[in-house]
Amino acid sequence: MRRESAVQGDIVGLPRVAEADQVAPKDARELSKLFFDRLQSLEEGSPDHLYARNTLIEMNLSLVHYVAGRFRNRGNGQLEDIVQVGTVGLIKAIDRFDVNRGFEFVSFAVPSILGEIKRHFRDTSWAVHVPRRLKELRAELVRSRERLFAVLGREPTVHELADDLAVTEEQVLEVIVAANGYAAGSLDAQHGGSEDGTTHRDNRSLADVMGEPDPAIEVFENVHALAPLLARLDERERRIIELRFGQEMTQADIGAAMGISQMHVSRLLSKTLARLRRGLLAHE
The missing domain is CATH 1.10.10.10 (Winged helix-like DNA-binding domain superfamily/Winged helix DNA-binding domain)
Structure with a gap:
């Protein structure tokens, strides 16, 4: 909006600015000087002071959008949230700006807005709490x-x-x-990968596959349950189990090692495995 249509009359020695957020940046710089000069002499909290301060905020919102645009692709939060945080930085800059120091408001406001946004990312972007x-x-x-x-x-x-x-x-x-x-993966992300190192994609998300049962867990549970049952076997029974399943020897080799027949080994092994099986079933 051109300045001619934005300025409508005077109030407390200041032009009345309609739709201040639509004032062109060049016009906003000139008007801001006028408003800052007048703001110093106004009583804080008075209607005139609030008008001048609010108008300064609205006229300079373009600075917030300019700085916030640099963080558009950060992936943390929506642009609207970043603009809100940047607006806080703008308000702080307006409240702290000293016209007597002789520099432009823009050069003071932009670092303030940028700092506020960076603090926002530093404090809120982490997926877990970190000091x-x-x-x-x-x-x-x-x-x-x-x-x-x-x-x-x-x-x-x-x-x-x-x-x-x-x-x-x-x-x-x-x-x-x-x-x-710093960042957490989404459970809605597509599941990918294969055993040969290549990648592929399917229609399942990580949430779909994370809950799948581990096939090794049953083996672990059985071994854990077998430990006390094996401890109850006599020495010969434990020896046969060790040679058959630990060393993977044949029944004939076990018989030769223990000085008994293969048939005897077979009967002892069947009897021992049946007892262990009953113990596992009772454990369940």
Whole structure:
């Protein structure tokens, strides 16, 4: 909207700005100077002060949208949320701006808006709660890793990162572990991958496959349940079970090793396995 149609009359020595959020950026800069000059002499909390302050906020919302646009593809939150956070930064900038210092409001407001948005991402982007000191050190670690990679031509070691950041190796390792909590995968993501290392996609999500029973769990449960049953067998019975299933010997070889016939081994083995089977069924 052109300035001629945005300005309608005067109030407390200021032009009455209709639809202040539609004022062109160039016009907003000029009008902001006028409003800031007048704002200093108005009593805080008075209707005139509130009008001037609210108009400044609305006229400079384009700065918020400009800065927020840089974070459009961050993937954390909607753009509307980022704009709201940036608006908080704009309001803080308006309340703190000192016209007597002689610089443009834009040069003061943009870093304030940017800082507020960055704090928002630092405090809310992590998938799990991580102490702030680790979040801040993670940002330094990322820059250090990039810097050392450019110099060394390879990934830096933990020791090299610790030296570069002037921290201990334990602190570097703590940050690396904590960084795993920065982002969480979605359970709605498509399931992919195969045993030969290639990738494929199907129609199932991670949530569909994460609940599938582990085929090895039944073996584990059976072995766990067998332990006390095996302890009740006599020494010869345990020896036959060990040779047959532990060493995978044939019944004939077991008979030869124990000095008994294959037929005797077969009867003892059948009798022992039946007892173990009954014990497992009773356990269930």
